[in-house]
Amino acid sequence: MRGHRGHPLWLAYGLHRLSGLALALFLPAHFWVLSMALSSPERLDGFLHWAEAPLVKFAEFGLVFLLAVHAFGGLRLLALELLPWTPGQKTLAAGAVAGAVLVCGVFLLNAV
Amino acid sequence: MTASTGMLEVSVWRGSAGDGQFQAFRVPVQENQTILDVVSWIQQNADPTLSYRFACRVGMCGSCAMMVNGLPRWTCRTHVQKVLNGNRLTVAPLRNLAVIKDLATDMDPFFDKWVEAEGRHHPTATRHDPMPPITADAPGRAEADAAIECINCAVCYAGCDTVAGNPDYLGPAALQRAWTLINDAKEADKGAILTAVAQSGGCFNCHSQGSCTAHCPNELDPMRSVAGLKRATVLAALKGGS
């Protein structure tokens, strides 16, 4: 029974939730890696070199993508909730996606 | 001109609270046939034990909503041709409400939440006072008018995944009613309403999924109303200094 979800606003919500969840799950890992700078900088370097590997690169891109998607989606929500409401919700949703894609695009171009 | 041009394959959910399954029926196609007509045909001709609910049959009472091909809809005003999937139809009880039997659900929680949201007028005047002069362009009037066509059919309530996940959530319809009152110049106790909708099951739980607005058969916009409540409650709290 997916039916009632098949519209842009729900998809925007779903994306926001998934990206938020994924970010929250990734965050401890990210922190852990960074704190290696303290205990063993070499290992951190080792990790960062793996960043050259295509798989890790993909993951990295994914993270920035998630962050961008979530941030723009969040901005969309905040605008909707806090500013006096205009009916152009779908435009906002589309704008948020466009913004996220833009950022990711730039990141991707730089990364490769 | 009741020419039937074939048969519909209709899958109807049967059972009572908790357990049940779909049962297949074949229903003759008719011109001008609504989903309610299909369900009624089954009960009147094929299986007299089928249970469902309706009253007005013209979209005014909000008793007849069901899940039709997976979407929450008023069935008395949904033309079969509009939703037909090939020649198949699936009809199930409204989502997010407990089933009494077959297609009839227990709507009490929906109305209990209406009450919990303080969804009723708190008077400023009595029957012995004149009716207040209020013009159409008075502040808030348009906003207050917007929800008046709500027939409390719970279609929005059935479409909302937040309701599904969070049984305490008051839901779009009750909150929309509260928002109407907040904008009503005649309302005496806006404070009580704001308090009611700011409680733990209140407006802050809404994730702006927008399914309420997408499915409301009267083209109302509960999502916008809930957003309005979020602003109003935050503002009131900031002013109240809490």
Place this chain on the structure above:
Amino acid sequence: MKPVIERHETDILIIGSGGAGLFAALHAQQTAPQGTRITIAVKGLLGKCGCTRMVQGGYNVALGGGDTVERHFMDTIRGGKWLPDQDMAWKLCNLAVERVHELENEIGCFFDRNPDGSVHQKAFAGQTADRTVHKGDLTGIEIISRLMEQVLARPVERLQEHRAIGLIPTRDGSALAGVLFIDMRSGGFRLVRAKAVLMATGGGPTMYRFHTPSGDKSMDGLAMALRVGLCLRDMEMVQFHPTGLLAGDHTRMTGTVLEEGLRGAGGHLLNGAGHRFMFDYDAKGDRATRDVVSRGIYAEMRKSNVSPNGGVFISMAHLGPENVAAKFPGMVKRCADSGFDLAAGRVEVVPTAHYMMGGVVVDVDTRTTLEGLYVAGEDAGGAHGSNRLGGNGVANSTVYGGVAGEVMGRDVASMTLRDPDEAVLDAELARALHPLGQKPALVQPLRTALQDAMWEHVGVMRDEPGMTRGLTRIADIRAELMQTGIDGTNLAFNLTWHDWLNLASLCDISQVITQAGLARENSRGAHFREDFPDQGDLPSSYFTVARRGGEAMAVDREAVKFSIVKPGETILAEGEPETLVAN
């Protein structure tokens, strides 16, 4: 084996949650002593069934600007062709003023306003002032939703999906002891004893092939009243609305109202050949009153000048489809949902049974001759006489529902719970269980047969041979119903059982309507006898009173008391204009 009857007690019991039932609950709460238990039992969900919710046009009330209670009263009496109970009509018009203020100020309704902020009023046919207060064309939704939420928020006990099946008197028959219900959700029986009971089940002439009222209405109240020995008046007076949607006999949409405003705005009625036939019957053409237009359409139908489904067309397109869509958005959308283009095309219409003027004989305080039983709303007869003005229906149910609440609230202090006559209880139980002992068969064909019989013989136009044949057909249908069983394996939410019970009530009342129709040998308002086409002598006007004695039913005539104004006279001040409505 006798099924278990759950026994339940309360102080004030209200049956029905339309305008009458809900107002009664609120007012009873305001006047009853502290701690009085109030219970509402209703066939559907509270506030979501019945016809008050379906009110479109609005609510009649004289709010000044030249209009007066006197003028509203005179319109009501003239519209009812001098048959109304004048004291009831007066109280209706007078109290409507306070009631509409209560709706707006205390209940929280918001009625449409003029540009200057004052309440907007319009005129239905038959009114001499702009009097009808409304909320767009969804007035009933606003009134009932607001009333419903007020009642839900108060400590009023709810028995939803409880169908009343019998009024149970005391052993000596002088007072009401309680009401027997089926708890529709479980299929079990429940006897609710109460000191005071309001019956507000709202009539509803759904025994006609085409009808407007909601599906839960099937004359249960009047049938129960008849069985307990109460008198029903004006039962021949069934109002037909001229423009019900005609979409085929397989859809529940058929019979539902297309707003009167469509004709008012200049819509044309066309017969099968596309001819504007109404001018053949009346100088006012399409804008003539409800009864005249209904008869015009019916006459065309008899001549077979009909549309594909056997009615006539309403056409709005000449007014400009965009204009029509802007002015009647609700109607246009409703038609579009069922596949018709009201704005640019033609829509098939047919006269449709709309309102029951007749009902239980009550006094102006809603009391009946049975102590402890009160009746208000469409179930009560008298206020409208032979014809109800558009806008007086919801005024009547809210005014008298409120009155009933107040009166019960006061009376209940000196009343006690009474013991039911167990014999009547057993009889009512047996009546409801009767179909379970018969061989199951389809109920719907019998309902259709009754609707056809009533439409053909006791409908828009009547005569003696027709009605006599009608009586025979009704009796045959009832006999067949008694042989028709239903599958009683599971009585929970068993709609077919309730279809059977609905039809039983409809058969009873159809017979009353027909006998009352035979008893009135003239034509007044909604009642048109082809064999007695004139209205008869006004000063010796009579109303019909039906009563059941044993198995037989008798209809008598009783003289109308002109307690306030005599035919040909007026209570308007001298020099008051005939009408205030600009034409």
Place this chain on the structure above:
Amino acid sequence: MLDLRLYLLQRISALVMVPLVLTHIVVMICAIQGGLTAGEILLRTQGSLFWLTFYGLFVLAVSVHAAIGLRVIVHEFTGLRGTALTVLGWAVFAGLLALGARAVWAVTL
């Protein structure tokens, strides 16, 4: 299961993060030009009060924000409520804060 307080905290933390996230993304886009090394990172961040405040605030905001976010998701998916839910929220907050603080400590000191 959001009341006014949690709702506000989540929104405020989100607003705080907006400039932080954007800056962070821009910095990362620049930084990955030509590969990333620990040395590079540390060169930029170590001993910088600015980056200490920047990432310190970021960690605080994200801990609050994500803890509330997870709390909502867990409630809606598992129906967990009451004390258990509160404990979970605080645990997530404390865990993230601790891990985050260690990371900030590591790169800025």
